[in-house]
Amino acid sequence: MANYDVRNAELTILDMIKYDAIKDENDGVIIKDMGGYVQMLVPMDNSKLHDTYDVYFDSNGRMERVEGHCTNSGFVGTKYF
Numbered sequence: 161m162a163n164y165d166v167r168n169a170e171l172t173i174l175d176m177i178k179y180d181a182i183k184d185e186n187d188g189v190i191i192k193d194m195g196g197y198v199q200m201l202v203p204m205d206n207s208k209l210h211d212t213y214d215v216y217f218d219s220n221g222r223m224e225r226v227e228g229h230c231t232n233s234g235f236v237g238t239k240y241f
Contacts, residue, residue: 165211206233
């Protein structure tokens, strides 16, 4: 999945059920429910064609932190809110 092109990804109904994922048709961001957090694949102009962020929420539904994967061209590491 090193060169997964998020902009041109097609999510079928089976993908949505299997991976619990949705795609924003306006900007191409794919959002997946990973159980304890939400993972976002954001289209980028880099070697892997996307950046990956894990978004964590507290029990009230407020965003607690975002973790940028180490292979991102955008921010890497953890940001707290």
